[in-house]
Amino acid sequence: MRRASGDGSFLRRLNEVAMLRALREAGQPSTVAELGRTAQISRATAEGILEALVRDGWAVEVDARGPEGQRGRPARRFGFRAAAGHVAGVSIGGSGLVGMVADLNGTIVARVSESLPREAAAEERLAAVVGLVQRAAEEAGLTTGELAAVGVGTTGVIDGEGRVVKSVALAGWTGVPLEAELAARLPVPVLVENDMRLAVLAEHWRGAARGRQDVLYLHTGSRIGLGLLFGGVPYRGSHAAAGELGGHPNSRWRAFHHVMDYAMSADPGELRAPAQAALFALERARAGDAEALAAVAAFANGLAEGLVTLVTPLDPELVVIGGSLARAGDLLVEPIRQYLGGVSLYPPQVLVSELGPDAVCLGAVRHTLNHAEKVLLAP
Structure with missing residues (x-):
């Protein structure tokens, strides 16, 4: 997003956020008038903001040509550009790691995995997670720094600060300040959550639930x-x-x-x-x-x-x-x-x-998208 300063710029920022939300909620290319009504701003203001969002890479104008022979200029239509941002999700289990990168619509654009024994030392597992995120980002055509955030799901009791309070499944994992350790190794925000909570979140998002x-x-x-x-x-x-x-x-x-x-x-x-x-x-x-x-x-x-x-x-x-x-x-x-x-x-x-073995990783993606949306769509 472009930086804003002053009362007029802040109002414009609020309108931009309202328009972005309207684009997301629409789920398909919509007219300027439709988006303006949803965002509760005038048509003229809506059109100006949409053109700015297109320039900044957050929206795309689609071909709105009607059937051959149709009279009049067709209404301009705009859609949300999901590729404007990406998040990564990682699952840490007893048999190894799975990593995914998704765009802001939740479309998975990269998936990688790595076997890792449960007896591996904590430092080895941390390094493997960082390497997995880098490989997933590269497969998606990105650098790690271009990700909006990384979400990690792991076995064990995870406190509010992303620390592994207790883990009986992975050697040396109890007591690891996982969120802090990964945040020090990755150039983007990191969120850590328990794997079972992420699995049920994934089932609710795009699974049996x-x-x-x-x-x-x-x-x-x-x-x-x-x-x-x-x-x-x-x-x-x-x-x-x-x-x-x-x-x-x-x-x-x-x-x-x-x-x-x-x-x-x-x-x-x-x-x-x-x-x-x-x-x-x-x-x-x-x-x-x-x-x-x-x-x-x-x-x-x-x-x-x-x-x-x-x-x-x-x-x-x-x-x-x-x-x-x-x-x-x-x-x-x-x-x-x-x-x-x-x-x-x-x-x-x-x-x-x-969702099979991808449930936890998909839940990490959804959890991280929820965080990214709050940040990206905050006034």
């Missing part, structure tokens, strides 16, 4: 996690620890015992982690193994028993199953539906995540 307001997101994989959405907003809790289930012995919920026992009996020569045992049982269940089907059903019922303690008091309209085990589809979802339907007064709908 579109149009829903009260949602419970259950992450199933090497760990069990929860994301809560109330009134369309991720719930943090009084200590920003909402959804954190803490560390369970050997990373096992009681529900995993069924698939662990099955995997041990079916293939005693292989020692598997809980999530690996669940995937092994799911593969056998799809092939028609009766014992595997029973183990998977018992596993799903165990998850449902844990869910009902949240579904009953919170009354969500939807439960989204995400994480690596969500690929089981109805083998996992249907027993949960049946269990909740039998014990809940108002059983929620149960759906599988539509």
